[in-house]
Each structure stands twice: as C-alpha cells, then as structure tokens.
Amino acid sequence: MTKPKILLTRELPPKAMELLNDRVSAELLNSDNVTKESIMEGLKDKQALLCLLTENIDAEILAASAHIKVVANVAVGFNNIDVTKATELKIPVTNTPGVLTETSADLAFALLMASARRITESERYLRDGKWHGWGILQFLGTDVYNSTLGIVGMGRIGKAVARRAQGFNMRVVYWNRTRLAEEEERALGVTYGPLEEVLRRSDFISVHTAYNRETHHFIGAEEFMLMKNTAHIINTARGPIIDENALVEALKNKEIAGAGLDVFEEEPKVHPGLLEMDNVVLLPHIGSATIATRTKMATMAVENLVAALEGKTPPNVVNPVIYD
Numbered sequence: 001m002t003k004p005k006i007l008l009t010r011e012l013p014p015k016a017m018e019l020l021n022d023r024v025s026a027e028l029l030n031s032d033n034v035t036k037e038s039i040m041e042g043l044k045d046k047q048a049l050l051c052l053l054t055e056n057i058d059a060e061i062l063a064a065s066a067h068i069k070v071v072a073n074v075a076v077g078f079n080n081i082d083v084t085k086a087t088e089l090k091i092p093v094t095n096t097p098g099v100l101t102e103t104s105a106d107l108a109f110a111l112l113m114a115s116a117r118r119i120t121e122s123e124r125y126l127r128d129g130k131w132h133g134w135g136i137l138q139f140l141g142t143d144v145y146n147s148t149l150g151i152v153g154m155g156r157i158g159k160a161v162a163r164r165a166q167g168f169n170m171r172v173v174y175w176n177r178t179r180l181a182e183e184e185e186r187a188l189g190v191t192y193g194p195l196e197e198v199l200r201r202s203d204f205i206s207v208h209t210a211y212n213r214e215t216h217h218f219i220g221a222e223e224f225m226l227m228k229n230t231a232h233i234i235n236t237a238r239g240p241i242i243d244e245n246a247l248v249e250a251l252k253n254k255e256i257a258g259a260g261l262d263v264f265e266e267e268p269k270v271h272p273g274l275l276e277m278d279n280v281v282l283l284p285h286i287g288s289a290t291i292a293t294r295t296k297m298a299t300m301a302v303e304n305l306v307a308a309l310e311g312k313t314p315p316n317v318v319n320p321v322i323y324d
C-alpha cells in the first residue's frame with residue numbers, strides 16, 4: 001500500500017522521525033528555506049502538514065492548501081496557525097497538550113530562581129574574569145523562599161508552577177479567566193484575586209495564559225505600574241502577552257526589579273533594550289526543551305497526523321467543531 005504523502009517543515013527527534021517514516025512518506029523542507037512559499041509549494045501534492053511553532057500557517061497558506069486533511073503542530077500553543085480559517089475550511093488543527101507541562105513548569109521556576117538570584121549576570125561576571133574574591137555586597141538578590149508568587153493564567157502549566165512554589169513556602173495568588181473550584185484551590189494552596197491585586201501583592205509574577213486576541217499585550221504599562229518595585233516578571237508563555245516596549249520602560253524606570261523571559265514578541269528578535277540590561281535573564285524559547293519531552297511532543301503530533309489521515313478524529317484536535 002502506498003503511504004500518504006505529507007509535508008514536514010523541520011526534522012523531528014529520532015524516535016518521532018522513525019514513527020513518522022513508518023506511517024507516511026514525508027517530504028522534509030530544506031531547513032534554510034522554510035518559508036510561506038516553500039510550504040505552499042510543498043503542500044500541493046501532500047495530504048497533511050506537520051509543522052512547528054516557528055511556522056506561521058496563515059489564511060493564505062490554508063486557502064491554497066484546502067485539500068489537506070490536517071495541520072499537526074508540535075506545540076501546545078497554536079497561535080501560529082490561523083485556526084479560524086482552518087475551521088472555515090474544515091481542516092483539523094492539532095496540538096500537543098499535557099506532555100510538556102512539567103518540563104515547562106521546571107523552566108519557569110528556573111527563570112524565577114535565575115532572576116531572583118542574578119544567576120546569569122553573576123556567571124557572566126565570573127567568566128569575564130572580573131571576580132577577585134568573595135564580597136559581602138556582591139550580587140545581592142531577592143529571596144524566593146517565603147515570598148509571594150502571582151500566577152497569571154492557571155491552566156496546566158500554571159498549576160504545575162504553583163505545586164513547585166509550595167516547596168519554597170511561597171504564598172501563591174492567581175488570576176485566571178475562570179476561577180478554579182474551591183477544592184482545587186485548597187489542594188494547590190492558591191488564592192484567587194483580581195488581576196490588579198495579584199500584580200500588586202506579588203514578589204514574582206509568572207505568566208501562563210494562552211496567547212490570543214484577548215491576551216495580546218495583556219501586561220503593559222498600567223500593569224507594570226501596579227507591580228512592586230522589587231517584583232520580577234517571568235514569561236514562558238508567549239512573547240506578545242507582554243508589551244515588550246512597556247517592559248523595557250518599566251525596567252529602565254525601576255518600576256520592577258527584573259525579568260526572566262523565554263519568549264519574545266518577535267522571535268527570534270529580542271528587544272535591544274533587553275539585551276543591554278543585566279537584570280533580565282533571556283532564553284531562546286527552551287521551555288519544553290528536554291530530550292524526553294520534545295520526543296513526546298513530536299510523537300504526539302505524528303499520532304494526531306496519522307489519525308486524521310486515517311479518517312479518525314485526532315486525539316488533540318483544537319477545532320473539534322469541524323466534526324459537528
């Protein structure tokens with residue numbers, strides 16, 4: 001039996017590649033030429049697309065590829081795909097929820113610790129040969145233990161961060177579009193509050209909302225003004241949830257003390273203002289980057305893709321309305 005032809009935008013971890021090649025005939029785009037044009041051209045004779053969050057699958061690509069049976073994204077977030085257009089064309093879009101929760105929460109906590117304790121800044125100092133001995137006033141940071149953590153967006157990853165915070169005896173306050181059930185709040189040891197209150201009270205604020213029209217620049221100048229001057233903001237969700245210009249201003253004006261960022265408004269560009277600052281920790285979107293987790297994400301995406309090609313409803317479809 002001939003295998004269905006699909007387009008793969010970038011190479012996946014080896015185990016997922018094996019599974020993929022076992023089930024389909026995949027054309028892999030040249031890594032130097034993953035563009036809108038190459039995706040549209042590649043999809044002409046394919047039945048499905050397997051892509052990463054770096055690919056912007058817009059309405060034009062989808063309209064030109066209305067024959068495909070699925071867009072399988074290797075990410076939990078799917079803001080890189082025009083899901084409204086895909087839904088209109090009855091193309092299922094899939095994501096990879098659940099498998100990256102703990103790994104992403106680990107990284108959010110690592111950024112929180114790094115920002116609080118000035119880890120990357122002090123390492124740069126040491127590597128630059130500037131360290132000439134222990135100093136009582138050197139690199140004084142902020143205590144994490146016993147502090148207050150504000151979680152903005154209490155989904156799977158937000159909750160996983162809250163669980164980690166318990167080990168540091170942190171008070172956890174949160175805002176979410178919908179409040180958790182009391183029982184779950186109690187189990188997690190978290191207190192709900194309006195966003196303003198969460199921002200006012202917190203020593204650390206960690207962002208975990210999905211990115212969509214409602215959360216574009218959700219944290220901007222007004223929100224930074226509400227935060228403590230000693231607060232650190234951590235973002236491992238999506239860059240444009242924070243207004244990056246407003247963040248740079250808030251850091252410059254010392255409205256807040258620091259930031260730990262794994263995501264940026266226009267990746268891979270980083271605001272030049274951030275690059276100049278010592279009190280920010282900047283990472284190249286590595287939230288889910290462990291061997292095990294990236295393998296699970298890619299495998300899940302392959303499973304979603306294969307299910308759709310077999311005419312089944314993929315396990316992680318984000319626009320199930322198309323099956324109504």
Ligand code: GLV
Pocket residue numbers: 053074075076077078100237287288
């Ligand atoms: C990573 O950012 C993801 O959405 O999976």
